[in-house]
Amino acid sequence: MKADQKDTILVLGASGYVGGRLVPILLDKGYKVRAGARNTKKLLCRNFSSHPNFEAVSVDVLDKDSLNKACTGCKAAYYLVHSMGPGSKNDFASKDRIAAENMVKSAEKAGLNQIIYLGGLGDESPDLSHHLKSRLEVGKILKKGSVPVTFLKAAMILGAGSASFEVMRYLVERLPIMITPKWVHTQSQPIAISNVLGYLSGCLDNPKALNQTFEIGGPDVLTYGQLFKIYTQEAGLPTRLILPVPFLTPRLSSYWIHLVTPIPSGIARPLAEGLRNTVVCRENRIQKIVPQKLLSCREAIHRALDRVDKEQVDTCWTDAGEINIPEWVTCSDTSYAGGDIYEISFQVKLRAKPEKVWKEIESIGGKKGWYYADFLWRIRGLADKIMGGSGYRAGRRVQNEIRYGDTIDFWRVIRAEKNHQLRLLAEMKVPGQAILEFNVLPWEKDSTVLIQRARFYPKGLVGIAYWKSLTLAHNWLFKGMLRKIALNSGAKIISGPEKVEEEHAKSCKL
Numbered sequence: 001m002k003a004d005q006k007d008t009i010l011v012l013g014a015s016g017y018v019g020g021r022l023v024p025i026l027l028d029k030g031y032k033v034r035a036g037a038r039n040t041k042k043l044l045c046r047n048f049s050s051h052p053n054f055e056a057v058s059v060d061v062l063d064k065d066s067l068n069k070a071c072t073g074c075k076a077a078y079y080l081v082h083s084m085g086p087g088s089k090n091d092f093a094s095k096d097r098i099a100a101e102n103m104v105k106s107a108e109k110a111g112l113n114q115i116i117y118l119g120g121l122g123d124e125s126p127d128l129s130h131h132l133k134s135r136l137e138v139g140k141i142l143k144k145g146s147v148p149v150t151f152l153k154a155a156m157i158l159g160a161g162s163a164s165f166e167v168m169r170y171l172v173e174r175l176p177i178m179i180t181p182k183w184v185h186t187q188s189q190p191i192a193i194s195n196v197l198g199y200l201s202g203c204l205d206n207p208k209a210l211n212q213t214f215e216i217g218g219p220d221v222l223t224y225g226q227l228f229k230i231y232t233q234e235a236g237l238p239t240r241l242i243l244p245v246p247f248l249t250p251r252l253s254s255y256w257i258h259l260v261t262p263i264p265s266g267i268a269r270p271l272a273e274g275l276r277n278t279v280v281c282r283e284n285r286i287q288k289i290v291p292q293k294l295l296s297c298r299e300a301i302h303r304a305l306d307r308v309d310k311e312q313v314d315t316c317w318t319d320a321g322e323i324n325i326p327e328w329v330t331c332s333d334t335s336y337a338g339g340d341i342y343e344i345s346f347q348v349k350l351r352a353k354p355e356k357v358w359k360e361i362e363s364i365g366g367k368k369g370w371y372y373a374d375f376l377w378r379i380r381g382l383a384d385k386i387m388g389g390s391g392y393r394a395g396r397r398v399q400n401e402i403r404y405g406d407t408i409d410f411w412r413v414i415r416a417e418k419n420h421q422l423r424l425l426a427e428m429k430v431p432g433q434a435i436l437e438f439n440v441l442p443w444e445k446d447s448t449v450l451i452q453r454a455r456f457y458p459k460g461l462v463g464i465a466y467w468k469s470l471t472l473a474h475n476w477l478f479k480g481m482l483r484k485i486a487l488n489s490g491a492k493i494i495s496g497p498e499k500v501e502e503e504h505a506k507s508c509k510l
Helices: 019-028 064-071 092-110 130-143 163-174 193-203 224-234 250-260 265-274 297-309 327-333 354-362 374-386 460-469 471-489
Strands: 008-012 032-037 054-058 076-079 114-120 149-154 177-180 212-216 241-244 342-351 411-417 421-426 432-442 448-458 492-499
Touching: 008 019, 008 064, 019 032, 019 193, 054 064, 064 092, 076 092, 092 130, 114 130, 114 193, 130 149, 130 265, 149 193, 163 224, 163 250, 163 265, 177 224, 193 212, 193 297, 224 241, 224 297, 342 471, 354 432, 354 448, 354 471, 432 460, 448 460, 448 471, 460 471, 471 492
Parallel strands: 008 032, 008 076, 032 054, 076 114, 114 149, 149 212, 177 241
Antiparallel strands: 342 448, 342 492, 411 421, 421 432, 432 448
């Protein structure tokens, strides 16, 4: 049905893990949803973006004007944003403090009836981790305003694609012997993502939820060691040996998590510090206010693994955060002064329709790999991990679907035009900025030209030396990739692989 303007609900953080799953639920309930994110491209490629009651709005909670505009005309708002991420270190708390203060003012100015905030579970104490203290502080700031606030406090969220679940998944699957800190004995009350969404949606327009703080959790209270054992059983893995040791500090734990899992150190450390805190619900009032069947940890893990196996992961922890696309990436139409952009490009002409070739491009990375010399990609990823980068995540949200903002191993999708172009921005540590691009172009009858381009904007002499030293390797690697893509697609090679003119050689300067 068509929602009235008074039924417009603002979802801040709509491109994130929880927000991206909440939006379609609210749409199904008949609300008009104004989804807020810093980059609306992340939202406009989602399945729900074509819904008649959906509206995407560009908003930065640190920018008062954009936040005021986003709140205007809405009756309620979900506050699902935070600043913790790669490179955030300890400054995320100050940013979140300012953002929450901005939200209070914007909500009051817009005359909102309710703010619903999802934060972290944990007792207020000197030992509370920096991350959980920040989550608690945000809730306190929001509640100081005149707009009624519903504050939901959750522990570990179990669901395919959540950061906490991915940490557990990779630790258990990759380590037959797990040397863990003392936090492996810490008690926690995890909750399934479906139950989190049930509480979030059930609190909206619910008078009993106004000006209330609820602790939300599943039916099980377990140690992390017990949780690991359940995961091992549900994944059908051999028994893992868990050896707690006293000398692994939160800092060392975060480095270990960063090395073994896809989670970068900027996120791993706050998460690791929080593992020392007992996070168990002290009350369960919300169960009567928003009744629902609570999934056990075993049921939640089973469901999450099933969705991973079936490639039905709607959102992922990597969805959140800003994508900083370098200016030079789109500078082909304008002249700039400054340093050169280095490029290496190859093409191959194939006897196949573009749609057939695109299927191979669209499924690159993850389980399928990079078609040629995968061991080199993995070595590069390991080196990146050691240097503090994202590393070779060895995964994608799903294998055969691609959208703007997705991560593919250590690349970020910054353009995905079906049957035509895939453009990837490097997230590994390099002395400069790098782009990898695939162009699929129709050529003659039932034939295709596949062009692979790598572009690099070097940072100083080190960057130039880095690029020059890899010239021979790139020539060998890219030719091999194009041949293998042709082979996998079943297309006959008409000509190539061969070098092509550098697209930005003359037109793109910085």
